[in-house]
Amino acid sequence: MTKKYALGLDFGTNSCRALIVDLENGNETAGFVFPYPSGDNGILLDAKDPNIARQNPRDYLTGIEVSLKGALQQAKSKYADFKAQNIIGIGVDTTGSSPMPVDKKGTPLGLLPQYKDNPDAMVWLWKDHSSYAEAAHITELAKKIRPEYLAKIGGTYSSEWFWSKILHCRNTAPDVFKAASSFVEICDYIPAVLSGDTRPDKIIRSICAAGHKAMYNDSWGGLPDKEFLATLSPEFGELRERLYSKAVPSDRLAGRLSPEWAEKLGLAPGIAIAVGAFDAHMGAVGAGVKEGTLVKILGTSTCDVMVSPRKKGFTDIPGVCGIVDGSVLPDHYGIEAGQSAVGDIFLWFVNHLVPDKYGTSLEEKFKNLETAASSQKPGEHGLLALDWNNGNRTILADVRLSGLLIGQTLHTKAHEIYRALIESTAFGALTIINRLEEYGVPVREIVNCGGLAAKNPFLMQIYADVTGRPMKISRLDQTCALGAAIFGAAAAGKEKSGFESVEKAQEAMTGVKKTYTPDLESHKVYKQLYLLYQQLHDAFGTEKWEGKMYNVMKELITLREEQNK
């Protein structure tokens, strides 16, 4: 039998990856990573405003070609019998909400000479928080006149999302806004590029991006209505018409590979290009998400994804930012939660606050921090942190929060703070699990994927110990790209792929390679620490909290002493 393959294209925060997957078992045939050349690790920053994070669309275009060619070449050199013509479909996942302004032809404004140095004409990366005021304004307005919009997104519209960013663009860069014929999420743009038609009105839009970030819902006729948008800004009423009226799941076709791209890459022209989606959602599919299974994609930030069958109906969950029909698996509600920064917090710490006695390279520093931290018992360092350096996505949905560290003595070491930061993200993760279960979504299994899950056993063990639950690791490291490839196969249809459904493809192609079991002694201590975390969490993060703080330092010191005995 001829081997068949699908291609996953995964556009992350700092790089993009092409992955060729064997449809028989989900194994990686070949993969290639292209780090974005622009800015700071691919991100265009502003020294005066830590909220700003943009990307150059040119990096994506280069990335498509370089990563696809790289993967194809690797496959050929690894397997003599590999034939690029046996690739039956391509799926694409990206970060999001990462919209960009485009002109009538669909050319990103950032690629035009007159905007090439204008960050406002670039891609507004998911973690750009400059539009926090607009987010608050949108939330306020929706509370007043369209509360149903908020119910699906956890009650608060985020500065990380589509409308906030576009409204901020309109408010602070009116020239760019005026020049934009439409705004396109990069998860919709890349498939359109591959299909050879980027005209905004021709681009097939993803239900995942639309539903989770743009308040799209079929029940109210798609995007927010004209009246609502016009109240936000008079120009928004018209803009609505230049956006889209329909969004669809990723087992559907975005288009077919254009002859130009087919020739450039040596692929069969006309193969399926699946509708794009966000990395976390496709990653969840690649990690085997199903009812009862929480998939955590642990990277610079995390996305926590679950699904709930459409037939069971659904209750809104406060603070859980997205519940969208079909955004993850067809016929299921996709539920998205997440932490605004996880790996980013560790990277920040190691880049800015770890002396060279731990090593000279980032890698050495991480390794030595881990070695030193892993010899400690929970609570021994006496520290407690809040994981809010980049705000809190779930369950507070508030970007105007910050990091906090408590318990430092004159002897606190960098590796102790590193451990406390890891623990803080674990407490954040537990807070999300608790909220899901409180609202009737039982978590029976947790499958982890993403860079941190694959590379950081120390972190995964702490997550198991803090939550008191086994932490499973997805078999393939590159679950986002695998999920994209699964959708590439699904979009190609049963005849080509052999799979009746996305779920059947998952059964064949996904799995677990390792499980971290909680240590019960450690879990007992972490239960105490979690109470203090919750106290700080509620005190600093919620308006309604009122109480005492005097116990916090005392309890941390007492625990430190007990654990040092």
Added chain:
Amino acid sequence: MTKKYALGLDFGTNSCRALIVDLENGNETAGFVFPYPSGDNGILLDAKDPNIARQNPRDYLTGIEVSLKGALQQAKSKYADFKAQNIIGIGVDTTGSSPMPVDKKGTPLGLLPQYKDNPDAMVWLWKDHSSYAEAAHITELAKKIRPEYLAKIGGTYSSEWFWSKILHCRNTAPDVFKAASSFVEICDYIPAVLSGDTRPDKIIRSICAAGHKAMYNDSWGGLPDKEFLATLSPEFGELRERLYSKAVPSDRLAGRLSPEWAEKLGLAPGIAIAVGAFDAHMGAVGAGVKEGTLVKILGTSTCDVMVSPRKKGFTDIPGVCGIVDGSVLPDHYGIEAGQSAVGDIFLWFVNHLVPDKYGTSLEEKFKNLETAASSQKPGEHGLLALDWNNGNRTILADVRLSGLLIGQTLHTKAHEIYRALIESTAFGALTIINRLEEYGVPVREIVNCGGLAAKNPFLMQIYADVTGRPMKISRLDQTCALGAAIFGAAAAGKEKSGFESVEKAQEAMTGVKKTYTPDLESHKVYKQLYLLYQQLHDAFGTEKWEGKMYNVMKELITLREEQNK
């Protein structure tokens, strides 16, 4: 006219210093520093317990000889007409409360072969906090049966003080306690060594050490009474008799230089050795303390010293740890407050959390942190810290507190945290000033001395900006040693020194060399930040506080944004 000199011997936390001072103008004729060779910068630590801080008495004995000889030699080589015989007296200041167990002859147990590796037989350094439970116990008992004891020491007995340390020794090292014939503060021990008689019952004890740290007060017959002590521990009743019944100010004689030491050093035998006192108190005298003048000695920790004339009477000040008649200047109440860690916090930060891109040596790192931090406006970093890494001495008198840092983003840099830590100590300093004034001790002038005052203009400017008050810098850097020399001269008597009183000697020998004037724009911003500092201070540091915390992160972020504009 023959030049006359006095010698000041200053025993700090990490080194001791001998200073030869010209009585005509207070100028430094010569000085020599001896870093203690034992442990970590002279401190014996315990990796398992950050509370423990001991010192080896051998370091002091070596220090007396090396530093005195070094200073004398330097004076001779600098001034052809210098004659060691024209030194008329020696004064001694040390850290404290730093008691040690001694045998019947007054030999420190730590010098005996059988105890040479036993940290409990060594000097219990002022910043040893291992006896926090004993301190709480003493406070509890005094509250019940001797509230008058607490009124003089701010309401709480500290783990840094004499009885807590001895009780902890009794509880955890009973063999050492049993072997101890008496316990001697090193400020009493060094003058006794120089006088040639260290027998415990012959040692003249300092009112400064006794009154501030051992609850000594003439009004209740000296040390705490036998009943009180015996309630703490049955052995303490007897121990009281092996301690002392009288303590005196430092313008009095502790003894006269022994022939052995005179010969060894080339000094005149029989010159005056003044009664010892703590560094901060003598430092305040060397900085020109008088009614209305707050002297801040800024070093690893700070001591804040004021005086109030005895004839004005005195009200106790809650949280201000010591009010003792004659402890600073004769006929004045000495008022001591302080911060448990200042320079120590910066040193901790630079040692443990500053990457080598700021420099490879400590000195380089400090310099580059300062350069980078000084380009920022107040509030621009968005951070706020509590300066409690070593607990809080004034006004909370609580060692069971810890550091806290709030406001970190993913872009926070080490130099921004460095600035926030400096600011936190300035807020701590302001809290002390406010408390003194609230209770009727007006602060009309602030004179700063100690290492940080001399070497850190960046810090001093922040102190001026935070407090809104001019920060004056004492003319001589070595005010503690100068103060000791002034007492050496005073103890020698008017006939030898030419001074009628300590105050007259201060007029001739002390002064101010520089003043930092507050920047009013910065002060305005710091006033806002101080409100948040007070909120965190009261919330985490006081049992009675109850309220909300939600505003803290929000206000810091808003201020950061305003200051970044």
